[in-house]
Amino acid sequence: MNASGRVLTAAATSPSVSTRVNASGLLLVLAALVLAVFLLLPMGALLGHSVLDAQGNWSFQRFHDVLTAPGMADATWNTFWVALAVTAITVPLAFLYAYAIQRSCMPFKGLWRMLGLSPLLGPSLVGAIAFIQWFGTQGLLKSWLGDTSVYGPLGIIMATVFASFPHALMVLIVALATADGRLFEAADALGASRWRKFVTVTLPAAKYGLISAGMLVFAYSVSEFGIPKVIGGNFKVLAVEIYVQTVGQQNLGHGAVVALMLLVPVMFAYVVDRQVQRRQQASMTARAVPYQPKRDVLRDSLLTLFTATVAFAMLAVLGMAMYTSVITFWPYNLAPTLGHYTYGLADAGVGNAYLNSLWIALLTALLGTPFIFVTAYLLDKTGQPNSPLRSAIQAMASLPMGVPGLVLGIGYILFFNHPDNPLGALYRTFAIMVIVNVVHYYSACHLTALTALKSLDREFEAVSASLKVSRLVTFFRVTLPVCLPAVLEISRYLFINAMTTVSALVFLYSPDTLPAAVSILNLDEAGELGPAAAMATLIILTTAVFSLLHAGLTHLLLRRHQAWRTASR
Amino acid sequence: MSHLQVRGIGKRFGAFVALDAIDLDVQKGEFVVLLGPSGCGKTTLLRTLAGLEMQDQGQIIHAGRDISRLPPAQRDYGIVFQSYALFPNLNVGQNVAYGLNNKRQGREAFRQRVDEMLALVGLPGTENKYPAQLSGGQQQRIALARALATRPDLLFLDEPLSALDAIERVRLRTEIRKLQQRLGVTTVMVTHDQEEALSMADRIVVMRSGRIQQMGDPQTIYHRPANDFVADFIGRGNLIQGEASAADTIVHHGLSLQCDATLQPGKAYRFYLRPEDIRLLDPLEATHNSLLATVDKQEFLGAFTLVTLNPLHTGMPALVAQFSSNYLDGRPIEIGSRVRIGLPKERLHPMQEAA
Numbered sequence: 035m036n037a038s039g040r041v042l043t044a045a046a047t048s049p050s051v052s053t054r055v056n057a058s059g060l061l062l063v064l065a066a067l068v069l070a071v072f073l074l075l076p077m078g079a080l081l082g083h084s085v086l087d088a089q090g091n092w093s094f095q096r097f098h099d100v101l102t103a104p105g106m107a108d109a110t111w112n113t114f115w116v117a118l119a120v121t122a123i124t125v126p127l128a129f130l131y132a133y134a135i136q137r138s139c140m141p142f143k144g145l146w147r148m149l150g151l152s153p154l155l156g157p158s159l160v161g162a163i164a165f166i167q168w169f170g171t172q173g174l175l176k177s178w179l180g181d182t183s184v185y186g187p188l189g190i191i192m193a194t195v196f197a198s199f200p201h202a203l204m205v206l207i208v209a210l211a212t213a214d215g216r217l218f219e220a221a222d223a224l225g226a227s228r229w230r231k232f233v234t235v236t237l238p239a240a241k242y243g244l245i246s247a248g249m250l251v252f253a254y255s256v257s258e259f260g261i262p263k264v265i266g267g268n269f270k271v272l273a274v275e276i277y278v279q280t281v282g283q284q285n286l287g288h289g290a291v292v293a294l295m296l297l298v299p300v301m302f303a304y305v306v307d308r309q310v311q312r313r314q315q316a317s318m319t320a321r322a323v324p325y326q327p328k329r330d331v332l333r334d335s336l337l338t339l340f341t342a343t344v345a346f347a348m349l350a351v352l353g354m355a356m357y358t359s360v361i362t363f364w365p366y367n368l369a370p371t372l373g374h375y376t377y378g379l380a381d382a383g384v385g386n387a388y389l390n391s392l393w394i395a396l397l398t399a400l401l402g403t404p405f406i407f408v409t410a411y412l413l414d415k416t417g418q419p420n421s422p423l424r425s426a427i428q429a430m431a432s433l434p435m436g437v438p439g440l441v442l443g444i445g446y447i448l449f450f451n452h453p454d455n456p457l458g459a460l461y462r463t464f465a466i467m468v469i470v471n472v473v474h475y476y477s478a479c480h481l482t483a484l485t486a487l488k489s490l491d492r493e494f495e496a497v498s499a500s501l502k503v504s505r506l507v508t509f510f511r512v513t514l515p516v517c518l519p520a521v522l523e524i525s526r527y528l529f530i531n532a533m534t535t536v537s538a539l540v541f542l543y544s545p546d547t548l549p550a551a552v553s554i555l556n557l558d559e560a561g562e563l564g565p566a567a568a569m570a571t572l573i574i575l576t577t578a579v580f581s582l583l584h585a586g587l588t589h590l591l592l593r594r595h596q597a598w599r600t601a602s603r
Numbered sequence: 604m605s606h607l608q609v610r611g612i613g614k615r616f617g618a619f620v621a622l623d624a625i626d627l628d629v630q631k632g633e634f635v636v637l638l639g640p641s642g643c644g645k646t647t648l649l650r651t652l653a654g655l656e657m658q659d660q661g662q663i664i665h666a667g668r669d670i671s672r673l674p675p676a677q678r679d680y681g682i683v684f685q686s687y688a689l690f691p692n693l694n695v696g697q698n699v700a701y702g703l704n705n706k707r708q709g710r711e712a713f714r715q716r717v718d719e720m721l722a723l724v725g726l727p728g729t730e731n732k733y734p735a736q737l738s739g740g741q742q743q744r745i746a747l748a749r750a751l752a753t754r755p756d757l758l759f760l761d762e763p764l765s766a767l768d769a770i771e772r773v774r775l776r777t778e779i780r781k782l783q784q785r786l787g788v789t790t791v792m793v794t795h796d797q798e799e800a801l802s803m804a805d806r807i808v809v810m811r812s813g814r815i816q817q818m819g820d821p822q823t824i825y826h827r828p829a830n831d832f833v834a835d836f837i838g839r840g841n842l843i844q845g846e847a848s849a850a851d852t853i854v855h856h857g858l859s860l861q862c863d864a865t866l867q868p869g870k871a872y873r874f875y876l877r878p879e880d881i882r883l884l885d886p887l888e889a890t891h892n893s894l895l896a897t898v899d900k901q902e903f904l905g906a907f908t909l910v911t912l913n914p915l916h917t918g919m920p921a922l923v924a925q926f927s928s929n930y931l932d933g934r935p936i937e938i939g940s941r942v943r944i945g946l947p948k949e950r951l952h953p954m955q956e957a958a
Contacts, residue, residue: 493688496655499675500682501702501753512690598692598733 058416058505065409066423069430071457072473076445077437083448084290100291109270110295116187116271117255117299120194124202124251125244127195131344132206134337137213137236139329141338147207149345151200152352155581156574157534157551161193162264163558163567164354172365185267193261196351198254202247209243210236213325228333245310249303256299257438260536260551264558272296276440280541286448293441304436352574358567375572378565384553388572391533391550394467398532402472402479403525410483411513415495416505435477439537442474447541462544470542471532479524486520487513518591526584530577604667606631606789607652607757612661614647614813621647622658623813632787634780636800639810640836645793646761648810652791653759654678666756680757681750685765687742689734695721695745696730702753720748723782740771747779751786758783760792764799776803797837801825809833826877827952834875834954839909841881841922843874843951856919860892862951872953878909878925882945883934893945896922898938910936912944 087093100106131150135143153161168175169184169192182188213236221231237244259273266274272292280289362369379385413427434442450461460466490513498508514521536551543552550573557566592599605628614622622644629635637645650656652663654675663671670678681702689698699717721727724744734742743763750758763779764772780803783790794800800807801821809816809824809832817829828834831842845855847866852859853874866872884893896912899921907927914922924944926936936942 491684491686491688493684493686494690496653496675497682497684497688497749498701499655500653500678500680500750500755500759502676503702504676512692515692516690598694598735 058412061408062412062416062423062427065405065412066427066430068405069427069473069476072469073430073433073442073476076442076449077433079449079452080290080293080441080445083287084294086287088287096287096291100288100295103288105270106275106292109272109275112187112270113256113272113296114299116190116194117252119187119191120198120255121248121251123191124195124198125248127344128199128202128206128247129240129244130337131199131341132203132210133236134341135207136210137325137327138334138337139327140334140341146341146345149348150203150341152348153197154200154530155534155577156352156355156570157260157536157554158193158197158258159260159264159536159551159554159558159566160355160570160574161196161351162189162261163358163554163563163570164351165189165193165196166265166563167354167358167364168350174365183267185265186269189265189267190262190269190271193265194255194258196348197258197261198251199348201254202251205247205250206240206243209240209246213239215325218325242310242313246307249307249310253300253303253436253438256303257296257440257537259440259540260555263555273438273440276444277540280444280447286444289444290448293444296438297436297441300438300441301436308432355567356571356574358564359571360568361564363564374564374568378562378568382553382557382560382562382565384548384550384557384565384569386546387548387550387553388569390464390547391573392576394464394471394539394549395529395532397464397468398471399525399529401468402475402528403521405472406476406479406524407483407517407521410480410487411509414484414487415513431480432477434473434475437474439474439535440540442470443538443541446470446538462542462547464547467539467542467547467549468532470538471535472528474535474538475528475531479527482520482524482527483517486517490516519588522584522588522591526581529580529584533573533577533580605629606633606666607791608662608664609648609652610662610664612648612651612658612663614644614651614656614658620813622651625661625813625815627808627815627818629789629791631789634783634790634792634803634805635808636804636806637791637793637808637810638795638797638800638836639816640795642812643810644813645795645810647813649759649761649791649793652757653680653682678757679755680759681753681755682759682761683743683746683750683763685762687734687739687746687766689742689746689749691734693733694730695726695732695734695737698734698745699730699748699752701749716752720752721745723751724748725778738771739767740775743767743775744778747782751788756789758788758790760790762793762795764794765796772799779803801837809836811836826950828875829955831873831875831954839878839923839925841876841878842920843876843946844872846871856914856916858894858914858916858919860946860951861948862953863949864951864953866953874951874953876922876946876950878923879907879927880947880950881912881922881924882947883924883926883931884943884945886941886943888943890945892948893943894919895941895943898936898940898942901936901938908936912942915941 084096085092085094087095131146134140135147135150140146165184166189167173169179169189170176173184176184179188184192217235217239218231221235226234257273259277262269262271262274263277272295276289276292276296279285279292358364359374360370360372361367362371362373379388409427409431413424413431418424446466447461449455450458450466452458460469494508494512495505498505534551536555539549540552540555543549548556550569554566554569557563557569607627607629609625609627612622612625613620625644625648627635637648639645647656651658654670654673654677658671661671662669665678690701693701696717699720700713703713703716717730718727721729724747726741726744726748729737729741729745734745737745743766747763760779764775767775776799792803801824804821806818806820807824808818811832817824817833819827824833825837828837828840834840834842843855843860845853845860847853847868847870848859849868850866851863852861853866853872854860862874884890886895894914894916896914898910899913900911902909905928907925908931910924910926912922912924922944
């Protein structure tokens, strides 16, 4: 009866509905556009460029040229078998190391864990420089290698094992963290031997973690560019070939084709890893009882010995790089000096590189973190769950994990350096380096943000709406405080990676924007090993200090704002 | 005119019909329970009323105001979810006060309201605790206090008791019902638990596959289920079908049974008889609506015993009877023994045909 009259009142208020919905929808469209411009279009440019000939016509000429070029078959095969060797060494080492941390009563676990992850603090090149010092022509331990030169596959494998070890370790520590204690009790009750328990309970539970770590290390080795550049000698691999084609011979077309060849195995590893992770989620049930290792003298001492040996080797590598930076000339003049830090860096004209990197890393963390977190928030908490826009953003956010930095870098050159691109002004600026870093490391951060957001009750937004509290208020009062640890972790991850990365930036810097990690490469090329080690040490110290400050800040913030986490019943 | 009117609400998720032309009226102060198995559309209906889902068609009118297209914030309700959805980083006081506007009301009034709400749900003095420090039942009470703090005109409860243990569930359902009656707040609750529905509701709406199967007070729903689905979903029962031979008699496998309803002779009817409606008679008491049967199985369940009986009439399906312990009062039931049972005519209500 009078309902129809009142409909008018409702209709009058409805415009505010559409504005509210549009505000978050608009932001999401914006995020999608940003990702499309800075990820999809460069990748598209890469694909497009590889199937055009010099005149701009469709052709597979470039593929033909590259594939039949002398040395390409060797480079491909070398890349492949070196990656296999690195994976075969790193994964078992990291597994045993993680096993010792998670499944034994070894003392000082925190220390071992920190040492095991320490290679993350420096650029991957650190290992290469240190191994040259240890095993190179003038190396202290040269005799250990017999007649084999460290410049070549052996050096590449050793340095890559060192650099990829912490990545595998992180995955495996997580994989071994959750064990169902009931299974071990059942095995004990059935009288299973130690070996039998390991093979029938431990390994199957860690299976997905092992595959995941293997894929990660394989992809890491295939895409690693700095290590073979420094220690590879004349041994050809694809990643260096991209650099040679693009920077050395200025042949972008060939660079693009080689980049695609690199993309294939990395994408394959990435897809396998995604499938595996999807399965793993179902394998742990809510009823599982956490496994508590019991003291076992034999096992614990053997594992401690192993862990200490690996950790000591890590320290020897890091330490040698740092030591090189404070002595005059290895091995002839061991007099301590700070010369490499002062005139060594200044003479080479890379004095600003350190400050450049500090800026890039700070901006990457400060701008990347809010962008990534807000995008993940909009994706998870607003609007309709399965719209095409959302799926597109989700796909774009996951993609960078499967794209090596070098490949992304080539895509950026092709896209932003194109004369018709209105965004061309960005090329070789700080801005583009910050952007490429955010994009390059997007996936892991996105996953961290999404995991934190998904752990929130999905009805928070509904409850707020029913209480007439705006979404923005709930974001700042509840969502952000609860996700604070994840947000802090994202910023740390971005800073450290931006500080140490070489691969994408190597194509995008100008003399004014040279980043520190790339300058190490240039110094090494010029034979300036001392200043190169000095720069590496600066980076390591920076990331170490940053990690300490970050840990302190996190601790303070959590204590002040997160009392609820520790409140006891 | 009823307080909350739902007219022709329909909703699809792709090819799946979640709600199919739902009509529902809720009176002021009424406690309505939406009951059904998972996937029946009851939660979708509640979320549509709350504006958390948007219906494809149909109208929702609350207190004469068309709220069909309004966002949640412009509707007037409080809601409690199965997961409680308490903000973990805010203490109990801050949670309860979350929807209160402290600029408008002043700090003192604000604190008073929080105290009042905590007293109402029986947890005074807990305002400085964090949700994680409370038990599940306490958390649910706080969620209820938060939903009611803003004095909403409607209260929506989405499976509020499902996450609690059995004892807490029974205690809290009585408390919620009492509170609802005291405040007189119009309430719509969703549950899949028939006992919960029977014990709390003024009116039950049984749903299946996006459609309403039956609406009515708990007694009607229980004793006069409109169709097989409702009958099966709510409690156990015995299906008795036959053709009417007179206005008050049907023939069920050769046995004449009287009933209170008025029937059309020659037409087939179906009746639903609850296990506890079956009487145990003296074997010689060959009255109307009685028959002989052998005891096939019995299951002792403490307060009562479930007995499966095989009638002697050939072809008549087995009946399940439920005898409470004090009804039996020492009369032994032994497997294989022969008993006479009565099917009371006042309990035989013909079912409307399937919706």
